[in-house]
Amino acid sequence: MTGKAVPTELGTEKISKLLAKYAIPSIVAMIASSIYNIVDSAYIGHGIGPMALSGLAPTFPLMNISAAFGAMVGVGASTMISVRLGQKDYRSAQQILGNAFVMNILVGVVLAVVTLSFLDPILLFFGASENTLSYAREYMVWILLGNVFTHLYFGFNAILRSAGHPDKAMKATILTVVLNCILDPLFIFPWGLNMGIRGAAIATILSQCVSLTWQMRILTNKNELLHLHRGIYRLEGRIVREILSIGISPCLMNLAACTVVIFINRALLNYGDDYAVGAFSVIHKVSFVFVTLVMGLNQGMQPIAGYNYGAERYDRVIKVLKLTILWATVAMTLGFAVCEFLPRYAALVFTTDEQMLKEIVRGMRINAYIFPLIGSQMVIGNFFQAIAKPWKAIFLSLSRQFLFLIPFLLWFPTFWKPALDGVWFSMPASDLVSCITGFILLAVQLKNFRKLINQ
Amino acid sequence: MIITISRQLGSGGRSASRIIAEHYGINVYDKKLIELAAQESGLHRQFFEQADEKVSRSFRSFLFGSRSASGHGTATGAGSPLSGDALFKVQSDVIRDIAQREPSCIILGRCADYILRDVPGLISIFITADLDDRVRRYAKHDKISDAEAQSLIEKGDARRASYYNYYTQRKWGDAAHYDLCINSSRLGIEGTAEQIIRFVDSLSAAQERNS
Numbered sequence A: 001m002t003g004k005a006v007p008t009e010l011g012t013e014k015i016s017k018l019l020a021k022y023a024i025p026s027i028v029a030m031i032a033s034s035i036y037n038i039v040d041s042a043y044i045g046h047g048i049g050p051m052a053l054s055g056l057a058p059t060f061p062l063m064n065i066s067a068a069f070g071a072m073v074g075v076g077a078s079t080m081i082s083v084r085l086g087q088k089d090y091r092s093a094q095q096i097l098g099n100a101f102v103m104n105i106l107v108g109v110v111l112a113v114v115t116l117s118f119l120d121p122i123l124l125f126f127g128a129s130e131n132t133l134s135y136a137r138e139y140m141v142w143i144l145l146g147n148v149f150t151h152l153y154f155g156f157n158a159i160l161r162s163a164g165h166p167d168k169a170m171k172a173t174i175l176t177v178v179l180n181c182i183l184d185p186l187f188i189f190p191w192g193l194n195m196g197i198r199g200a201a202i203a204t205i206l207s208q209c210v211s212l213t214w215q216m217r218i219l220t221n222k223n224e225l226l227h228l229h230r231g232i233y234r235l236e237g238r239i240v241r242e243i244l245s246i247g248i249s250p251c252l253m254n255l256a257a258c259t260v261v262i263f264i265n266r267a268l269l270n271y272g273d274d275y276a277v278g279a280f281s282v283i284h285k286v287s288f289v290f291v292t293l294v295m296g297l298n299q300g301m302q303p304i305a306g307y308n309y310g311a312e313r314y315d316r317v318i319k320v321l322k323l324t325i326l327w328a329t330v331a332m333t334l335g336f337a338v339c340e341f342l343p344r345y346a347a348l349v350f351t352t353d354e355q356m357l358k359e360i361v362r363g364m365r366i367n368a369y370i371f372p373l374i375g376s377q378m379v380i381g382n383f384f385q386a387i388a389k390p391w392k393a394i395f396l397s398l399s400r401q402f403l404f405l406i407p408f409l410l411w412f413p414t415f416w417k418p419a420l421d422g423v424w425f426s427m428p429a430s431d432l433v434s435c436i437t438g439f440i441l442l443a444v445q446l447k448n449f450r451k452l453i454n455q
Numbered sequence B: 001m002i003i004t005i006s007r008q009l010g011s012g013g014r015s016a017s018r019i020i021a022e023h024y025g026i027n028v029y030d031k032k033l034i035e036l037a038a039q040e041s042g043l044h045r046q047f048f049e050q051a052d053e054k055v056s057r058s059f060r061s062f063l064f065g066s067r068s069a070s071g072h073g074t075a076t077g078a079g080s081p082l083s084g085d086a087l088f089k090v091q092s093d094v095i096r097d098i099a100q101r102e103p104s105c106i107i108l109g110r111c112a113d114y115i116l117r118d119v120p121g122l123i124s125i126f127i128t129a130d131l132d133d134r135v136r137r138y139a140k141h142d143k144i145s146d147a148e149a150q151s152l153i154e155k156g157d158a159r160r161a162s163y164y165n166y167y168t169q170r171k172w173g174d175a176a177h178y179d180l181c182i183n184s185s186r187l188g189i190e191g192t193a194e195q196i197i198r199f200v201d202s203l204s205a206a207q208e209r210n211s
Helices: A015-047 A050-056 A059-086 A090-117 A119-125 A133-145 A147-162 A166-188 A196-219 A237-271 A274-310 A314-341 A343-348 A354-367 A371-386 A390-403 A405-415 A419-454 B013-024 B032-041 B045-050 B059-063 B084-101 B131-142 B146-168 B184-210
Strands: B002-007 B027-029 B105-108 B123-128 B180-183
Touching: A015 A050, A015 A166, A015 A196, A015 A274, A015 A314, A050 A059, A050 A133, A050 A196, A050 A274, A050 A354, A059 A090, A059 A119, A059 A133, A059 A147, A059 A237, A059 B084, A090 A119, A090 A133, A090 A147, A090 A237, A119 A133, A133 A147, A133 A196, A147 A166, A147 A196, A166 A196, A237 A274, A237 A390, A237 A405, A237 A419, A237 B146, A274 A314, A274 A343, A274 A354, A274 A371, A314 A343, A314 A354, A314 A371, A314 A419, A343 A354, A354 A419, A371 A390, A371 A419, A390 A405, A390 A419, A405 A419, B002 B013, B013 B027, B013 B105, B013 B184, B027 B032, B032 B045, B032 B084, B045 B084, B084 B105, B123 B184, B131 B146, B180 B184
Parallel strands: B002 B105, B002 B123, B027 B105, B123 B180
Antiparallel strands: none
């Protein structure tokens, strides 16, 4: 962190103003990535067909795994750079930058080589079927060929953010999204270059490359405090080890999230068909739009709740918690409304195939049952992290994504009629249970606060 | 003249610094840094105490990082003000403040030698001692068995080293980064303090000759 370590306005300024100030940039950044998520799928669904859409589904966990390993370097390096810059140690910061650059390339290459060698079995395991495998493979091959660029792009974005240029990182993100929106139809559709699903992958990589060039121009500018230059690229064991040990945890968290999607894909394929798999990827993307709104709110809440808890201003802590929960619930209720009352419209963004539409509508409705409550669960989890109670935070996060979902996913279809519905219902069921655990933990914490305030 | 003293656990670094401070009539900053950091930031001192000279590499440590798994991090780069990194920044600002306000003082540990590396006339000292001496001193001070003391010392030193290495990108105890490394077992604590005073006086004399 550059500048003042702890802005004291966190303890004095009006809570609603603070939340707006800290959350809005995060939310904007999040919206950009949600759009990014949707664009590829929408063009592929319309431009090629429902089977292509289902073909994309197994590639998402794979891309997430790749992103997880990339993030390992990006998060580790940006954390360290942030610390060094805070100490005005520019020489060390640049060394870390150089090491991160090399590490990103290495990780990207190794990952690409390993994955490409086992691509078909991996995709089949992740939920592809013989109908969808060719689409999945075609897309993934090109994504993997450009893997190095993807890693560098995300890595530099993380570093730019921690080096005091969050605005530039956001611009780079928006640039990628806009370019992708333009290039996708050009490459995919028959009236354009007619490259099919391959075109979508190439468009994605190309957009990232353009952003990457822009990022590198910033980072090679000699006037920047942090810039690439000769001599920083020698890998130092200490730096590499430190980067990896910091980055391993977000990496694992991401991997855990991937595992869930893989389980779900396989279950849907097992008890349903390719249409169910494709439907879920659409449902996931639509709900992700609203989830990212809550994530943005959470990121805004963190510094406010953390500081005031540290300063023993528990009244302000409770205030910011309440306000964040309120807005998170609004966001998720909006999602609920869209999923329950307008599912067909949401689905039409991605496809016009009647069977796919039916499957999406059905699954989307079921999936969103507990949405209005899940917003608060997410906030509560993040709240515990902000006030330095990490175990409760991790428990709530895992319980929402993992802990209850997996057993329900395996168990429900065995007695539900039809079994496929059992798969769909396991999701809101897991949401409900995780909400209850969240509320219980919160109630206990609030009681604690009341006691501390009265002392 | 600002003196930073890094020390192994049980080497008598604290006692030696008190002797030196008394000799020159200057302040020693040890645990006081925590109080100052708490005052400066408005955060309760318990957070600084928990983070004092240790960086946890365990499962719970990463949870403090508000970096999201997708690598987005926070758009504002704000993060939690209670994270080890944030607390370290506050403490390091306090140390820099002290160095500016007080022309002469002693600061114990907390990466002060790194934080103040650009301060002209900084004198960095590393005090060690033989393991047996350290175990005995620690065991006597805390009223525990030798075996317990030894394990605490080994863990404590490892923690201190991790902390230092993480925040400074140097290696804790690497002689190349200290002006003087001294083994307190050879001359005892008073003797060691005397030697350090002699060293500091010689440095001041040399400075005066050169200016």
